[in-house]
Amino acid sequence: MNDTTRADLERLQIQVGRIIGDLKAALDAPLAIMASGEAWTGNRANGFGTSMEIHKDVLRQGADTIDEDIDAAVAAAPAEEAPA
């Protein structure tokens, strides 16, 4: 871990923490539109909606993994001594 400090990792953790929620919800609005039935309906649309649901789960899973990996990196970094 070259010159990386725990402080760098904590900043990354905060930065990602601010936007990870948006990433997880990225397909919520399109799903809501499909569910409303006001954009596209029919068998083909049903298949499209189902596929979107599946990819929403994949997205959430990927986002959680990234979140956990950053948390793990922070936890593994040695605590820094307070300046004298």
Place this chain on the structure above:
Amino acid sequence: MTFSSVSVAGLEDLVAKLQIALRELDDFLGYTTERSVRADMNRLDVTSTGFEDLAVVHEWVESALRETQRRLGLARALEHQQPGAPMVRLEENALTDYDPLLAERQGRDLATRVKESGQLDADMVEELEQLAYDPDAMAGFYAELGPEMAARLAASLGMPESGVGENAQHYLELLSIGLATAMMDATPPDGMGAFSEFGLATDDPQVAWGRLALLQYGDFSGQQAFVEQTVNGTALDAFAAEDWADPNNISAKTLGDGDTAVGLTEDIGALAFGTLARYPGLATKVLSEQDISAKEMTHRVYAAAGDPAQRADLADSFGLAIEAATGSQGDPPSTEHTPEQAALAFEFITGSADHESIPPAIKDTTARVAAAYVDEMVAGSFIDGGEMSGDRGSSMDVMPEDFPQGTGLSPDFYLSPRAVHRFLGGFQDQIGYSAPFEVAVESLYNSSLADAIVADKADGGNRVNDVMSLFGAAATLYFEGQREFAADFDAREQARKGAVAKIFTEGTGTVLPPGVGFWLLHQGVGGKLDQWANSTDTEGAVIAENTDAAQLRWYMTVHAMIGNGVGSTPEAHVMDSAPEAIKGEYGELLPMDQIYADPELRRQFMEWVQSVPALDDMADAGTDAWDSGWQGAQTFLGRA
């Protein structure tokens, strides 16, 4: 065969939301941005398998976006076929599933075959029918075909020797619809930009005609700038040029020497004006922004169309464009107009009134414009005072001296009595032309009189007399114009006599057929009904023996006054004092036919009105004012 229901607005929203999702994924993955969460993590030597999941989702969203955009494009084109439907029906087939680039490729391939063959054959048309509402495919088709070839292809279909016989119009319709569809493509391919060439001048009549023909069937309402550039660049700029009458001017040229094979005019100038008639807002803009005024344009059209008719199609199409541009479309034509519409109408009316006779093909237009601008026709009938009364010019903004206020008229401009007389006379050839104006003026008369009665009752004003005088003058200008110009004057008089006689014999009530009430009013001065109702039939005799038109007009005025509360108080209605014999079931005044068909009822009615000063004074004064207006206009015309 399966179908989807799709909504343009809904799919636009879905596309927008998927694009946001794609950007949010990219903020992490860094496919198109330098800065990303993955890059930041890499710099800190942190890795995550989660990005593999995100990559899968990103790929799916990209594909979903293409799929949605494709359907959005198709939905936009279909929406024009199913106007007003919240969702449109879309067939799900192999073509619908195409990637947009593949659809474009298919269109390009078809265009290549058309170019190589130089014409459309049945197989190509069959494919064109499948693609005509596919923006991706049609954009590819036209991008490959190019603007000149597209115009020449359209022109070839217009020529009788095209070889496709009765299919020519159908083929041209497909090409036109396809071009409108291509213009809807949100991501136009290379080559489509070249169609700005349609806005450039050309001296080739085939190219000019073909460009304009391509605008005749498809819905270009979303591409009005393109339409504007095409009609101006191809024809109207030339029509506005000094050499407009030169046979070599492109706007004066034709596709061939005779009728086209597709039912469109062969006259290039006419086809340009006809295009504008399809888009009223654009017509107003284009005709307002020409290098010459609409008045000069009118002079040129009348000179070119002439009488005997030469370029009749030019007059007809120009008229349709004028109706659209001045807000005179609809049945009945609207009397509410924007300042731009009114300014054009002023130019057109005063330009037309400069001509003693107008091209026959435009008479239906002048009649509709007169109906749409009925307030202006009546206001322009005002005979102002002075040594040369009524001898004023028309003005967009200067009100004639002593113009009466409070008459309820809301003219956008002030015509001269001479212009009104000439313009109204211009469309008197057939009763069918004059009917819309007569209906409009009768309606305006009824509402103006009612409003004036109510206002005068409240403050003792003089509005009723002003209204009666104005309409008396308008009736003169109209009636005399009719006598002067109507080819079927006698026939229409007979028709109206019959309508009035029917009321008397069949008791259809006071509701006269539209327009006949105004006719009856302007018959009032200048002769008794027995001068025209001298037929031997019973109906005519009934009228002739019992009444004259001035009395009928008097009845109509009194009836309007009673209806608007003249002589009534909160405690008692004026009809309370009327003899029972002239009252109906609910205490209302009996219809005109019943009262005037019976000498005793007529006597009781007149005696009663004379006993009610509020009614008698106002009705007499109004009748005098009508006569005054009538006489003033007669004097003006006699001097003119």
